[in-house]
Structures are given as C-alpha cells and as structure tokens.
Amino acid sequence: MSMPAIVLLSGGLDSTTTLAIAKRQGFLPYALSFSYGQRHSVELEAAKKVAERMGVARHIVADIDLRVFGGSALTDDIAVPKGRDEEQMAGEIPPTYVPGRNTIFLSFALAYAEVVGARDVFTGVNAVDYSGYPDCRPEYIEAYEAMANLATKSAIEGDGRIRVHAPLIDMTKADIIRTGIDLGVDYSLTTSCYDPVDGVSCGTCDTCVLRLKGFHEVGAKDPVRYLAVPA
Numbered sequence: 001m002s003m004p005a006i007v008l009l010s011g012g013l014d015s016t017t018t019l020a021i022a023k024r025q026g027f028l029p030y031a032l033s034f035s036y037g038q039r040h041s042v043e044l045e046a047a048k049k050v051a052e053r054m055g056v057a058r059h060i061v062a063d064i065d066l067r068v069f070g071g072s073a074l075t076d077d078i079a080v081p082k083g084r085d086e087e088q089m090a091g092e093i094p095p096t097y098v099p100g101r102n103t104i105f106l107s108f109a110l111a112y113a114e115v116v117g118a119r120d121v122f123t124g125v126n127a128v129d130y131s132g133y134p135d136c137r138p139e140y141i142e143a144y145e146a147m148a149n150l151a152t153k154s155a156i157e158g159d160g161r162i163r164v165h166a167p168l169i170d171m172t173k174a175d176i177i178r179t180g181i182d183l184g185v186d187y188s189l190t191t192s193c194y195d196p197v198d199g200v201s202c203g204t205c206d207t208c209v210l211r212l213k214g215f216h217e218v219g220a221k222d223p224v225r226y227l228a229v230p231a
Contacts (some may be wrong), residue, residue, distance in 0.1 A: 003026035005165075006109045009033050011046030012192045013211055014124035014168055015083055018178040019054055021167045022122045028231045030116055032109055033153040036101070037075050039065030042199050046191045053189060062108055072098040073194070074140065080195040082204040093132045094206060096194050102135035106164070113162065114154050121148075121149055122165045128172050168169040173214030181220065186224035203228040 005027035007019045022029050033047040038133040043062060051059035061173065070076035081094055102125065109121045125136040135139065143162040149155040155162050170175050192211045193201035203207050203226035212229060215222040 002026055003120065003158075004028045004113075004116050004118040005122055005138055006030050006032055006113045006116070006118050007122040008105055008109055009047045009051060009057070009059070010124070011043040011048075011050060011190060012124070012168060013127055013173075013180070013187060013214075014176060015192050016050050016054075016124075016183050016185055016187070016190050017176050017183070018124035018165075018167060018187050019050065019056070020183040022120075022165070023054065027120060027122075028052075029056045029122075030112065030118065031056040032105075033059065033061045033065045034105060034108070035061055036098075036104075037065045039074055039194075040190050040191075040196055042196050043189065045199075046189060047059075049189045053186060056121055060112070060153075064104065064108075066098060066101070066104075072096060074098050075099075077151050080205050082202065085211070093134065096206065099131050100135075102140070103144070104134075110148055110152060110162070114152055116152075119158070120155065120163050120165060122167070124168055125166050125167060126168045126171060126173075126176070128170060136167055136169075138166070141169065161217065172217075173210050174217035177214045177220065179217070180216050186223075188200075191224060197227060201226045 005022050007022050007029045009015045009031040011020055032050045066075045069145055073080045078095050113121055127137050141164055148162040177199055190208045194205040195202045200225055
C-alpha cells in the first residue's frame, strides 16, 4: 500500500515535476494549492488540471489572503521585473518575493499531513536557477524539518520522523525539465509566468526567462504560449 504524502502544487513547472517524483517514489500524493491573493488565478487553474491528470488522492485549494500584508509584486500593486539577465537576477531579492510564503505553505502542508497520516511533505523549491528567495535554500528546508519534528503530535507520539523533501533543490532548470520529460510530465498543463495576459505567459519576467532557458538547454520546445520570447 502506498504511503501518503503532501505535495505542494502551484501549477508551475517545478511543483509539477516534484509531484511526478513523489509518485515515482511510490507515494500516494495529496496535492495542496493556495489561493493566496496572487495577481493571477491562471496558476490555480493549471494546478487543478495537473492534479486531475496525474491522479492525486485529493486536491485541496486553501484560501488565505496575503494581500492584507502586500509587500510583493505578486500580492500588491508593485511592478513585476521584466527583461533582467541572470546577473541581475542573482543580485538583490526581487519584489516578486512574497514575505513568509513558503513558511506559511509548509505549515499548512504539515497540518494536512497530520490529518491524513502522512510523514512526508514535498516542495518544489530550488536553490540553483531561481530568483534569490531566502526560503528556497537547503538550510531553510533543514531548519523547517527540524521544527516540524518538534511541533507535531505525530512526530512526538508516532513511530517516525516528519520528512520535508525538496528533490529539485540542487537541480538546474534544465535538470528539472529533463527529469520531468523522463517521467512523462505534460508541461503544457503548467504555467510559470509572474505576469500572464489572458493566460498567455509574458516571456520576459524572471521565471519565464529561466524556464525558456531550461527548455533551450535540453533541446526541447516549451509547449506553453508566450507573448514574447527573448532572443
């Protein structure tokens, strides 16, 4: 019998690949997405399609409103950076960083895990081809896992530790895409753009640039539509 696991699913390339990895490892995935006041609902539509296509045990969309705090280009009236090169991306943390987002999401996942009897939580954070977010680093995941094993009834009274899996954390975007292709992931269901227009990816925000670069490096065509594709 497959062991249950919570998989954080945004509808993007990384989280969808993470879901495929969890399934390959024999887990029964319970997908968890968030309507958190983000600028665009297209990612939630993508998450629902991915969850349905990939046969999760259950898909929950939790409602929380991070717009009450703002402070991010994804939850406030702040411009999304466009047309930046990799050197610029590697500089200061960009305005698309959502304060506390991964900590909040993992806390929900931890609560859900206790309810369904799961000891494993999967997140698609990545510390290589990313935009400098502090909550995407290995030391953050290690610290969160340590906290989880201090803060949950299942860890204290149960028969095993809570494990926070971040299988993509040391991969390049090309490595992630190559892994997903090998696992049969349909990337046409996903969306990564920070600022899509009518569901079409902009092609020039940081996450679009990194995604397109990854597909180029593996010699594959990105199946999603773009308003513009950088040369």
